[in-house]
Amino acid sequence: MSLSKIVETRKVQKFGKSTLMVSLPSEWVKFVDLKPSDTVVMEVRDDGALIIVPQKLAEKGIREKEARIIVSKNTNEALLQRSIYTLYVVGYDKIVIECSDGVLLPQLISSIRAMVRMLIGSEIVEQSNNKIVIHNFVDTERYSVDGLVQRMILTIKSMLEHLITSIKEGSMEHLKEVTELEFEMDRVHALAIRYVYVLNVQKSSHFITEYRVLITTLEDIGDALAQAALILSEKSGLLDIAKTVVSERLEELKMHLEYTLDIVLQAIMRGDPYIASRAADLAAEAMKFVRRLETEVISIYKTSEEYLLMKSFFEKLMVMCYSVQAAAEVVFDIVVSRKGGTLNISEGV
Secondary structure, three states: OOHHHHOOOOOOOOOOEEEOOOOOOOOHHHHHOOOOOOOOOEOOOOOEEEEEHHHHHHHOOOOOEEEEEOOOOOOOOHHHHHHHHHHHHHOOEEEEEEOOOOOOOOOHHHHHHHHHHHHEEEEEEOOOOEEEEEEEEEOOOHHHHHHHHHHHHHHHHHHHHHHHHHHHOOHHHHHHHHHHHHHHHHHHHHHHHHHHHHHHHOOOOOOOOHHHHHHHHHHHHHHHHHHHHHHHHHOHHHHHHHHHHHHHHHHHHHHHHHHHHHHHHHHHHHOOOHHHHHHHHHHHHHHHHHHHHHHHHHHHHHHHHHHHHHHHHHHHHHHHHHHHHHHHHHHHHHHHHHHOOOOOOOOOO
16 A cells, blocks of 8 residues: 555544553554564644654655766866855765876865855865865754844844945945855855755755745845946945935835834744835835936936946846835735635734
8 A cells, every 4th residue: 555545544542641642543553664663754834734754764864865976077166166156055065076087186176275264164074186085974854944034134233344345435344244244144044945956855844945935035136246346346436426325315225124124024934924015115206216316417427438337326226125125025925824714914013
């Protein structure tokens, strides 16, 4: 008999004064080779369902997963890095890279090391002329998906703070810090995607798809901030133009977006649909603010080149605001889904 066909209804029995018991299906007991005195792992899901897994099967499910990458002297470095990254995020603990036609080229080794530095919990544990072994020591018990979302939001707020400070003070050092924080954002993003993928495989959490969209959207916000910083740093004098034209108004935008991000975080932590809806509205207001500001300062530019460069900067701000709104809307979806079939919004706003 296939286990998927086992559907039974059993009556709960009372044992002693307060203990309730139910017998296990004999077909299932035989299939998983469960014996008297064996230990089982019990997990209560968000919807009230109780999952029972024999301890030996649970341990088997978390055994080390190993992947292999075969390379050659003609292997593209970007393709190799992308392969390592993907194997990391889909949950492999050990990645063995072997060269099929001799020794690993120095440029491939450098690419491997650069990728390992970006992946939280990863280390090169073995290296020879034609092989490198990467081990991922990430302990998922140390993290929660909401905690990783919080970490990404805090990084975004720091990036925003440094971007606006660079404009107010004309500081290239603050722009460099935005780039450094983007690297940290990329690292947390990879860890968060790995985490939700592992949860999905273990089927131990709901709303995995929504969380993956949220994490990717937060990464988009970080990318937009980094690109805005790059625009200011690549053109000599543009930082001074931004300071003259939009410095004080961007401080208003920063405060508004920081508040919006705080509301997004509160919504997901508290599971409150009112707060989540408010966050989406605040993000929409931020987009309107950027559009108005861009229009208001057109007459201040001295040359068309200044206008075009600052327009590119404003476009990155718009992408950031749009992504903040998208993140708020995904959080609203998660919060509403957590409520099950009943959503009480009778209190008003």
